[in-house]
Amino acid sequence: MSAIQTYVRKTAPRGRATEQVGPFLATYSPDNDHPMLNYAIPDDGARPSAAEIDALTGAYRRRGLLPRLEYFTDVAPGLEKLLVEAGYQLERRVPLMTCAPAELVDRPVPAGIRLRAPESGEDIRGLRSAQNTAFGESPEVSDAEVERLRSGIEAGVRHLLAEDATTGAVIGGGLTLAIVDGTTEVVGIAVLEPYRGRGIAAAITARLTREAHESGAHTAFLTPGDLGIGNVYARVGYRPAGECVHLSLS
Numbered sequence: 001m002s003a004i005q006t007y008v009r010k011t012a013p014r015g016r017a018t019e020q021v022g023p024f025l026a027t028y029s030p031d032n033d034h035p036m037l038n039y040a041i042p043d044d045g046a047r048p049s050a051a052e053i054d055a056l057t058g059a060y061r062r063r064g065l066l067p068r069l070e071y072f073t074d075v076a077p078g079l080e081k082l083l084v085e086a087g088y089q090l091e092r093r094v095p096l097m098t099c100a101p102a103e104l105v106d107r108p109v110p111a112g113i114r115l116r117a118p119e120s121g122e123d124i125r126g127l128r129s130a131q132n133t134a135f136g137e138s139p140e141v142s143d144a145e146v147e148r149l150r151s152g153i154e155a156g157v158r159h160l161l162a163e164d165a166t167t168g169a170v171i172g173g174g175l176t177l178a179i180v181d182g183t184t185e186v187v188g189i190a191v192l193e194p195y196r197g198r199g200i201a202a203a204i205t206a207r208l209t210r211e212a213h214e215s216g217a218h219t220a221f222l223t224p225g226d227l228g229i230g231n232v233y234a235r236v237g238y239r240p241a242g243e244c245v246h247l248s249l250s
Helices: 002-011 050-061 079-085 121-134 143-154 200-214 227-236
Strands: 017-021 024-028 040-042 068-072 089-099 113-116 158-164 170-176 183-191 219-222 239-248
Touching: 002 040, 002 068, 002 183, 002 219, 017 050, 024 050, 040 068, 079 089, 079 239, 089 227, 113 200, 121 143, 121 158, 121 170, 121 183, 143 158, 158 200, 170 200, 183 200, 200 219, 200 227
Parallel strands: 183 219
Antiparallel strands: 017 024, 024 040, 068 239, 089 219, 089 239, 113 158, 158 170, 170 183
């Protein structure tokens, strides 16, 4: 678990400003105040004082951001209690799932669907727009966001889009972050509502995971947002390995 948390500490700061606040690595997205892009990660075994928690809260308040943390509970087992005592509230408890090369179960691409890497800025825009829509957010994608995603690809992020083979419309996709010390994270698996229930999400996840393994990752991990998508990942070979908690202070 410590190795996966170390991976997150190394990758989360990419494209973000950071500072060390006591036993916390605070990360801030320069052009997006979305809570999922602005959060702190504790050091292994962190047991902060009340003053250190207050300092972390203040660091986010000064930037007009929600004070927030995401971390794997096994690496700092006593931290959640301290944060709750300081007024933080649990947003959600999310399972951590991992998949090694020998555990992967490949899944076929459903008829009428094509999977491929984005080849242009418009492909990147279409992929992110489909992901945003699937997650209930605005489909609009700025030029700055497209350039940020393009820079990520150059740094080792692997994107995969799913498109309707008949119309060419992008209907979903996902990505794996850069491989660091043999570990990578699978994120952003999304399929537009009219196309769900056909095995597309499983096929996207399997393809991304297989390509990550082939590129040298011995561990791929993800954190499913709900039980339904967790069952999809289980069919690809992912198995529970711990939990991640998200806490914030309103």
